[in-house]
Amino acid sequence: MAMTLQHVSCLPELIISSTHHFMMVVVAGLVVLYLMYRRKVTIYLIDFACYRPPDSYRLPMSVFVENIFLDNMDPDSIAFQIKILEKSGFSEETCVPPSLTRLSPRKSLSFAMEEAVTVMCSVVTDLFQKTNINPKAIDILISNSSMFCPTPSLSAAVINKFKMKSNVMSFHLSGMGCSAGVIAVDLAKDLLRVHRNSLALIVSTETLLLNWYTGKNPSMLITNCLFRMGGAAVLLSSQEQDKSRAKYELQHLVRTNKAQDDRSHACVFQDVDSENMVGVSISKNILHVAGDALKANIAALGPLVLPFSEQLRYGLSIVRQKIMWNTRRSSIYVPDFKKAFDHFCIHAGGRAVIQAIERNLGLRKQDVEPSKMTLYKFGNTSSSSVWYELCYIEAKGRMKRGDRVWQITLGSGFKCNSAVWKCIHNSEFEIANAWNDIYRYPVEVPNVVKIN
Known part of the structure; x- marks a missing residue:
């Protein structure tokens, strides 16, 4: 009981x-x-702006050659740079900061900081004016400059210039190469999905002055001939009410990093030469390394964007090759990405890079036109180049509602990153300052330009 x-x-x-x-x-x-x-959570691209340097910053090829002659470079280094420049696909309008056009380039931290702040603050001002955004409305700020990382950071310089709020989440990406712009978008995407109803500002640039190489190593002299002044600012949002004014919607972002491979890791490398001079070397293997990274990136992106028919043809070609391995090699079918995308923004890293991607993906002349014209007019502006290309497409009036655009970026590491955007409005895009002379383009770019 x-x-x-x-x-x-x-x-x-x-x-x-x-x-x-x-x-x-x-x-x-x-x-x-x-x-x-x-x-x-949908990520919207409200708008973006690209930096257009003043005409006084132009570096005509003849001035470039004169400067390296007067800078007492050895004859072999001069001849090598002229050879690279003649095949670069550049116009006479590419720009560098004024400190580099002096007869004796003046390298200093203050000049480098002036260069970075000039580009970044100018392009952010343009973007705020276009979007009518108060700087204090920015919740997330991401800046990227691969080769210049001062203290305080470049993101802190932007906060100071525009007097942003004290709880803005700020980040600076360095050492990420020419693909840093898409990496910044990926970071912003993740932050915006965690911090809903927020605005993110991305500022992409590259600083030339401190990385101007005056030694004799040919692989390090290439950077002098390819990189030019530029930058872009991008405004992203996770606020649903911004859909009515946004230009694009982010659909996919795929990143590929091949740094585990020694050859890929050393392909673009900052080092010292035999005379202890700092420079960035670009390997002769860069096209092969870039090709391998692009293939891996495409393999991950393809199933997300390609129609089933293209995926099936690709899969059957692989099966056929394995079955016929002991008789004859059967080629693997290259999917037609023109069935997945209406526009292509290929990183303007160099003429050879653009041509290789054009050939391997079976693209048309008009597909690579934005990349070639960006390289021609602005040179390699590093992480901001794909934004100049998207700006070109808009200025030409080719972007329509429902169009999908593929941004392909390549960078040290070695990395290949892809961003896929969908245009969500069929409105007339205002011609941006960077391409206010769009009526002049496209132009025929000769294979070789002789420099007198």
Whole structure:
């Protein structure tokens, strides 16, 4: 009888405990259901702006050659740079900071900082004016400059210039190469999905002055001939109400990093030469390395964007090659990415890079026109080049509602990154300052330009 009374006395506690566990299970189930079925956060690209240097910053090829002659470079180094420049596909309008056009280039931290702040603040000002955004409305700020990383950071310089709010989340990406712009978009995407209803500002540039190489190593002299002044600012949002004014919606972002491979890791490398002079060497293997990275990136991106028919043809070609391995080699089918994308923005890293991607992907002349014209007019502006190309497409009036654009970026490491955007409005895009002379383009770019 005592045992029975004791059990009866414990019943309320057992009931309470069981109810507590039941409620915990219900709450956990509701959380799981919420996570499974909650509305996906869409990332919108409200607008972007590209930096156009003043005409006084232009570096005509004849001035470039004169400067390296007067800078007492050895004859072999001069001849090598002229050869690279003649095949670069550049116009006479590419620009460098004024400190580099002096007869004796003046390298200093203050000049480098002036160069970076000039580009970044100018392009951010343009973007704020275009979008009518108050700087204090920015919740996330990401800047990137691969070769210049001062203290305080470049993102701090932007915050100081525009007096942004004290709780803005700021980041600076360095050492990420020419693909840093898309990496910044990926970082912004993740932050915007965690911090909903936020605005993110991305500022991409590259600073030339401190990395101007005056030694004799040919692989390090290439950077003098390819890189030019430029920058871009991009405004992203995770606010649903911004859909009505946004230009694009981010659909996919795929990143590929081949740094585990020694050849890829050393392909673009900052080092010292035999005379202890700092420079960035670009390997002769860069096209092969870039090709391998691009193939891996495409393999990951293809299933996300290609129609089933193209994926099937690609899969069957692989099967056919494996079956016929002991008789004759069967070529693997290259999917037609023109069926997935309306526009292509290929990083303007160099003429050979653009031509290789054009050939390997079976693209048309008009598909690579934005990349070739960006390289021609602005040179290699590093991480901002794909934004100049998107700006070119808009200025030409080719972007329509529903169009999909593929941004392909390549950078040291070695990395290949892709961003896929969908145009969500069929409105007339305002011709941006960077291409206010768009009526002049496209132009025929000769294979070789002789420099007198």
